[in-house]
Amino acid sequence: MTTPTKRDKPWLMRTYSGHSSAKASNELYRTNLSKGQTGLSVAFDLPTQTGYDSDHPLARGEVGKVGVPIGHIGDMETLFDQIPLGQMNTSMTINATAAWLLALYVAAAERQGASPAQLQGTTQNDILKEYLSRGTYIFPPAPSVRLITDIIAYTVKHIPKWNPTNICSYHLQEAGATPTQELAYALSTSIAILDAVRDSGQIGADDFEQVAGRISFFVNAGIRFIEECCKMRAFTQLWDKLTRERYEVQSEEMRRFRYGVQVNSLGLTEAQPENNVQRIVLEMLGITLSKNSRARALQLPAWNEALGLPRPWDQQWALRMQQVLAFETDLLEYGDIFDGSPVIAAKVKALVDGAEQEMARVQEQGGMVQAIESGYVKRQLVSSHTERMRAIERGDLKIVGLNCYKETEVSPLTGGVDSGIMKVDPRAEREQIERLNAFRAKRNSTEVKAALANLAETARSGANIMPASILCAHAGVTTGEWSQTLRDIFGEYRAPTGIDIPANDDTRSAKVVTIRSQVTQAGIELGRPLRLLIGKPGLDGHSNGAEQIAVKGRDVGFEIVYEGIRLTPEQIAKAALEEGVHLIGLSVLSGSHIEMVEDVFNQLDKVGLKGLPVVIGGIIPESDAQLLKDRGIAAVYTPKDIDMNGIMVDILNLIRKANDLKPVDPA
């Protein structure tokens, strides 16, 4: 410890955070920075991500839940109060409304006295992956690609240190992608985007190298950390080859694969959640061990994410993990420790070859946009995820505490007054709406109208959307107004659900055959085949759970009505009535389950379906589960319920009970 060794500079350390209000998030950011965090990573709430003001009916229950609500320049200024934007490095997880949030950021910086050229940071701005996972898209693919392109073209010229898009393989892994699929689909997305920028005519041939150099990626790292390390080396190789061969980028520096990471949330368990700490640490190794493909920026999830929203203390723990690795260990003192390893080289080659084959399949279909629109990519992901879930259910894929070594002492970490999670103050939504109304009352409505008219004109003409958006920001336009103007011109889109995959071998297993005959028998007793409506109310787009239940339900013989994400409670009640379903399954992961359930029950009453059994799945804390049951929910399922066959029998028995039939025994 006495002789100073030359150490590499550590990666940017961030924590994905934001909640309740701009003011509360600002306090959190300043506390985090004082603890040694070196950059900011802003989480926006779902209304902000999907372009609604806090007082829009679809925003009910979602304001300030999974992130901070930013409705206008006033909120943006509050969010970065006393944080000099000219020096900060800020990552914003924002996609469909990325152009708008970047415009607000630029405007807020200008009001602080910083020029756009000084700004550093990242807009996620990968709308294509939103159609496959996460689900915060608004517009159809063509205008979405145009928005991405506009941001890239604008920042290359005016905010040269900005990373205009973070092409995401992160969410593909969360949706079930294998490492090969992650590589293939992320790189296919980058081709779609770079082609679009090239063909847009906004960038001259001389500046195209700059564009390639500004593209960065946002990657996931799972628990199989050797393979993940190899995946990152494969990414580096494939990106170098792609930019060199397809786009003729000469400069080696511009071809360098730059990426940030959030390690895997999908594999974190609700059962024995303290084990997530070692999972997170191991996952961090995969993307830091190899110097030649080390992450540029890292954010770690909190150990209790599968239980609910993390508290500041949980986030601090995640930050300290990074600091221990960077500052206590000798990791940053060595060159690449894997160069020359034949084992690593062979694994990397296998990943590269597999990814190139899948990329070729996507190109044969006309490219990534076409392969998304046809439902091809989503079906591949749903299939992979179904395989994974069945492997966990069978016990072939071991998860400690979940499907093996399940016995546990009572955890002291999840006790306590707050049950080990953070609760957003229920007053946050009302206060945010009050602030929004006050802001609206103060602004100059003539200026707002003119700015919106200019935005509409720009959207129609095909000119770059950024300057008009920055004018809107200064004029006091709201998030809902900016988005609605573009909705009116671009239209809205619904992505393929991908659940129309063929049945796999599991459907012939003895258990499934038994359940199927029980489902058929109940259909005979009740006169017609049993039907389920799987509904996702609210703005949350995490659809893995709903998709898995839909596919499994079909495989055990239910007739399934599933319409994808972002339904209103009114639409759900209407569908339940028109389709004559026997039970409704809701899926909510944003934390707004109480409000959603209340609204769905009200709507069911209205159409005359009082008493129809309703179950719910999602990230639902135990105290809320009881609350939901008290309000009439028949069953609550959370990530620790991995026995899909058991859930199916449970649902069957709830239908039997509602119709005065005796329950059947589990298969």
Added chain:
Amino acid sequence: MSRMALPDPAVLASAVSGRDRLALATALNLLDDRRPAARQCAAEFLDLLPAEKLDADGHLIGITGPPGAGKSSLTAALIQVWRQRGLKVAILAVDPSSPISGGALLGDRLRMHASGADREVFIRSLACRGEFGGLSAEVWPMSLAMLAAFDIVLVETVGVGQKEIDVSKMTDTTCFVAQPASGDSIQFLKAGIMEVPHVIVVNKEDIGMAARKTLSDLRNTLGRRTDADGWQAPALSASAALGSGIEALADALDAHRNWLLERGQFTARRQRCQAEWLVKHLREEFGRYGIHRLGGEDALFATLMGQPRRRSPIAEYEALRARVMQ
């Protein structure tokens, strides 16, 4: 919700005719119910629906075509046009069942009806349940219940090969959606193994050349051919994505209805639909033997067309069934 409680058929029929949405949903559940008591109740319910609406009113339309041709998006665009014209629309969407599990993934409700909140649009999905040549047996009775409450009833089916057109036998007007750049439907038409639909539309005219070529091929193939009644089918092009050609498509469908009305064939067509359903249903249950027991197909059709249509197809079916079983 109890399994024993069956609705009062008279109350239900009057509520359905009064456009009560909960009543229509209950009626569709009843028409799906295979228990003997429910069948009896359903038969009575259908008998009590207003005859004038079922025989001489509304418009029952079938829309079919290969998977991926864009039926749902065209349906969505048509719903918008019909709603602008003040018409109330019900949809029966037939989806395939899984051959292994018997389960099904149903409907593309939101693709057909984006806002999803309009009370004058009613969508029921049906699994074909591996029977009835890809067209669920409940389609005809359910169409009748919907006709009692809505102005337009549209049956959407996924068709494969020459079976694509089966829906035409149980609707007033059939619209076939052709896939640009796919010659299959043209070959089936040419060979005469696919019946000529009443309206043919090439969707996706926005993709340009391929759509124009398919349209001109179709027009050449159709030439001056007419269907058995003498109607000459128009071939149109449209784009659900751009919203172009949809008004013209709605007009063409309406023109066929008017043509049937002007020639006094409308009521006979509905009667023919019911006869087709009865014969198809009998053949499903008893095979050729059953039809033979009733004097053969031609004689059976002659009898069914020669007498006034019974309002309840289920009661009619049970009567015929009893004769086969004698």
